[in-house]
Amino acid sequence: MPELPEVETIRLGLRGKIVGLKIKDIQVFNPKSFIGSPKNLRGQKILKIWRRAKILGMELGMSIADPAGSQPHPTSSLVTTSLRAVDGAPRSPSPALTLLFHLKMSGQLVFVQRQESRVQSPANRFIGGHPTEDMMGELPNKSTRVIFEFSDGSKLYFNDQRKFGWIRLISKFEIRNSKFFSQLGPEPLEKDFTWQVLKNNLLKHKSMPVKVAIMDQSAVSGVGNIYANEACFDAKIDPRMKVGSMDDNQFKRLHKGIIKCLKDGIKYGGSSKVHFVNPEGKKGYFLDYAYVYWKEGERCKICGAEIKKMKLGGRGTYYCPKCQK
DNA sequence: CACTTGACCTGTCCGC
DNA sequence: TGCGGACAGGTCAAGT
Structure with missing residues (x-):
């Protein structure tokens, strides 16, 4: 489903809502939808949200003063193997992590404030001259694969009917060195795309x-x-x-x-x-x-x-x- | 090598 | 009403 404009719409919509929030818990209902170790997420704060091609990225970080940050870093095979692969690279006790989202054909990311009712809200916002239309029923629904819960009680639902989409927790290091990102062509809305x-x-x-x-x-x-x-x-x-x-x-x-x-x-x-x-x-x-x-x-x-x-x-x-x- | 097909999944729609 | 098949916005691996 989502191509560049849809992923960008999600980024713009989430930007003002989740940056600064701390992840309290995560529920994974479909194991294939989440690659990496979900428990590494606890206590992580969303620092930044970006898009590259059809991928959405959320940069995470632990604040020093945060007690959760001083807990031993649980082993993530994804993270540790790639860090060891670089000889001489200093092994950070808690490498900077990023959450990547690929929505593929049917993925959705829906943010719900604490205790916000999922009933139809008044159509008081307009996009392109249209009243916006609420398409969601109750959440979670049968397509909900992952739920992120933040410390203020708000939640982010990853729904994906066809289960093609994925969320991946990896280190920033892996992103810089991944074949996937290095093979991507230019961003069509950047000025170097001539x-x-x-x-x-x-x-x-x-x-x-x-x-x-x-x-x-x-x-x-x-x-x-x-x-x-x-x-x-x-x-x-x-x-x-x-x-x-x-x-x-x-x-x-x-x-x-x-x-x-x-x-x-x-x-x-x-x-x-x-x-x-x-x-x-x-x-x-x-x-x-x-x-x-x-x-x-x-x-x-x-x-x-x-x-x-x-x-x-x-x-x-x-x-x-x-x-x- | 360039290009096509199949696989990954669930759901809907259409014709019989 | 039920059943089989085609199709749905993405991407990768395997096949021709």
Whole structure:
């Protein structure tokens, strides 16, 4: 599910709520959803929350004055093995830890204040002109895989119907050295993401349909199926077009289209086809403003032609046959 | 080597 | 009403 705009929406929503909170307890209902040793979390404070591609990170720390911090650091195989791997590296008694979240297809992160009722709250907030809509029922529900409880009594629910998502507790060191992070392509909303960078990275896959290529996270990070469809439409490029036969103008339009669609995604609070909700349990409205994704059989908002669907690289692909050539 | 398929899971929808 | 199959926004490994 969540692509860059959805993960960013979660980051923005959680930022003001959980930074500074101390983790009191954690419940793991599905072991595969949490990698690492959950008990290492007790007493850790959330210092910072960041996003890279579709990954959300929470930096943790113990305050010196905190009695919990003076407890022996429980052994985490993940943490200790990698620290030992560096010869001569001083072994910190309590390495700085980070929680990573990948929501994959159906993950949700919902924050609930202490004793806050989960009944429908008044629709008094607006995103993109919409009253926000509460999508959550009671929590926990049958998709709840992990619950974080903070010392002020508030809770963070990790719900994930399909169980593809994961939470991983690792050291900062491992992040810096992980193959996963080093292979990620540029952040599309940073200024070093130029059209030439996009072109060079995509040209690794000359014979690939462009829509499939921009979902390669090493070419540009954070674009998934929804925004790949919309970016091709915005750029007026047939999603089947081979990367190798694109000219510079098309790369420039595609570059612009990717950025525009991702920014719109964030502006409208993400896409909620089925699962996505923000940390308040409310849906996002990007799909109300989308041109092709999930619009098969509808009229193109630009030219009136019928939006078509096909399969490309195994994924549902939507396009306007008249606008995109 | 480039690209596709299958696997990981649960739930929904559609046709018979 | 029930059953089988296709499909769903991500990513990795295995296969062609």
